[in-house]
Amino acid sequence: MGKLFAVLLTIITAVSMYIFLSRTWWLPHDISVLGHGIDHQLMETLVESGILFVAAQLVLAAFVWRFGGDGDGRAIKTFPGGAIPMVVIATLLVGGEVLALTLVGTKVWSSIYQAPPDPNALRIDVLAEQFAFYFRYSGADGRFGTIHPELIDEGNGNIYGLDPANDTTARDDIVSASLVVPVNHPILLSMHAKDVGHAFYVPALRIQQDFVPGLLIPLQFTATQPAKEEIVCTQLCGLGHYNMRGYLEVMPQEEFDQWLADQASN
């Protein structure tokens, strides 16, 4: 029984690792300036934890194979050195790995979420609602109109609750159902939710961020190549959650300028 289990565990370990290494199911391509930092961190963690995983499972299998059965009258043995080697291994090997990962990971994390916003960043106001994303560009004046929740009326197209009659900054605001951005230009999203919690996730950008009702949350990224990617919601938001998505379109600067001008004239 012990030998059967040991063989089984070895096969499971080998197959599990093989599928990871074969990259049959793997991260999508990376189109973000910060993506490689995250990918690097993930790869490093994968290698280190992969080694620990294989080592732990194989040692378990080996001991179960070797020390099975009590019919042969052999004496029991204590692990050489007792519990001390366990503490040393756990603290130095795992603790050391943990410390290294934390230090490097903190740098990656702060480069995404704690870096001051680029002064040249294109600011886009993102509104999430059941079950859609909307994106607002400030227009020629560079300022966003104020949001009045009581004026929100999907029926007449006032998705954001703007008041262009009294608010001059709101008159040239452009609202789009897709997130259209110029390539290689820093983008600063201001994220807020109209109703319940949502989240913004673009795997190719390697970023994910919750929308929390009542909060205005900043998120920065720079896309490095023209692309069309799905934006999906990853915070449970109701029955249509599975179908809540939008598109990110990354285009060359000239195309983007043209697109923005077209939107403004509409």
Place this chain on the structure above:
Amino acid sequence: MADSASPSPVHRDTTEKLAQLKHLPPEGFLRTHVFSLDHKVIGKQYLDMALVAVIVGMVLSWLMRFHLGFPETPVPGLGTIAPSSGAGGVMTPELYLSLMTMHGTIMVFFVLTTAPFAGFGNFFLPIQVGAEDMAFPRFNMMSFWVTFVGFLVLLAAFLVPEGAPISGWTAYAPLSAVGKDAGPGLGLGQTLWAVSIALFCVGQLLGSLNFITTTLDLRTKGMSLARMPFSTWAWFITSIIGLIAFSVLLPACVLLFLDRVGGTSFFIPAGLVISDRLQPHSGGSPLLWQHLFWFFGHPEVYIAILPGFGIVSHVLPAFARKPVLGPRLLIGCMAAIGFLSYTVWGHHMFLSGMNPFSATLFSVPTLVITIPATIVVLLWIGTLYGARLRFTTAALFCIGFISVFVSGGISGFFLAQPSIDTYLHGTYFVVGHFHFVMGVAAMFGIFAGTYFWFPKMYGRMMNETLGKWHFVLTFIGVYCIFMPMHYLGLAGNVRRYSAFTDEYMKGSLPLHRFITYAALVTGAVQILFFINLFWSRFRGAVAPENPWEATTLEWSTSSPPPFDNFGTWHPVVYRGPDEYGVEGPSGDFRMQAVPDRGGKGAPA
């Protein structure tokens, strides 16, 4: 000194009378089987409830898995059970979400908390410390019945017109707080959810108090803290965690209930427009719910898994025929994990919009907690070294526990780092991770406990051949179900979706089908366990007092134990719980309550 050695006849008389008053055998059907004060009956009641709950939870997961693998194929009979949301046998997205919410809630609360902690803990903690019952038998009875009512209230959510709740087991506000406007499943069903969990908290608080007091006050002569079995230590630590965790979730659920029915705004900010209606709320914070929930929620992971630690540490030596490596270190690590479990809740909220600096702070203790967890795993593996392993089903489930706990623990390295969590947070990677580490591992602990303690609880042996088939097939099955979820997560496959209509996720369908097949087969394999459980309860071979040649007090009394656990005998403990691989009077072990002939090991 002389007084305590030879009490006056009057004093002895009174004590005996008091003891008799406390422990008269139960009279009548209701007191014996229903509103019993006997911790053993209450433990069995908890386990039976968990058994019903796990069957419901598993059937829900089959329906979900079937829908994920074959979104267009009708489920036979679903149209009859759910005429509107399952019309024609194909479930609506809201039905999927309600199944998911109920699956998570039932499994986490009514299975993983009740079975290993309230169930086995109730039955065995008093016996293992040599007590006749819990410190507060009436609280103990209330604990079960309040929890049971909580379970009924939760199940009632299936029957209400708006349907069962759909906001997930985490019930994030404001989706869970604003009521019907936010969509189906968020009406009465969600209110019942809040009531059910509040009741559950009350039940577990009563239970935790009882466990702590019993451990501290009712230990028999010679049972010093250091001589307590590891399972008792685990239940003791778990009940301390539970006392703090449930007393935070309880008010959180009360506040949620008030937001829903009392017009308050604890979790709802101003200016929300839902279903074209400006909500009449202002001043609340959705993050407050997340903090309260996860302040409970992370320790809850350890409430589910620490009893499993205890069971493995208790059962493994009995079949390895040698003591656990580093027993004090093991207990210290469990206590350290218990303490650290309160410092890590923010790792569930890296992407919640709280200050990004706090993510760094929360990630450090999250990674540090891996050190005591690693030590515990290494101590178990080190215990196997040089052992004389007897491969009973219980032993196999302990070894399987170590394997799946390692697999689930290691994927935690990824999620503990905010910079990687930002990619993996909302994906199946997380589903794979927590199912391994707290779902499957805790279930393996429950299986190990069942196969090990069944003879003591019912006086009959379980069938070992069926048990081993059950183990091998389940072990293969859980890896086939949960390992692929990590691959899906790496590919960016989002969780909590009832269908994958997005282009980039469509490629994951073959893997989802594979998981569905694996889940259905592994689920079917559990029939072996159910058959074994019911057949053995009535027809199994009669169990001797100590079938496993184990050492602790539960094996020094009859199978099953009498209503007062030890009858007229008052056990005295002479040594620690782990004396295996030594020369004893009846084999390679020495029992805690059997004195040495040479007079060694006098009571502490």
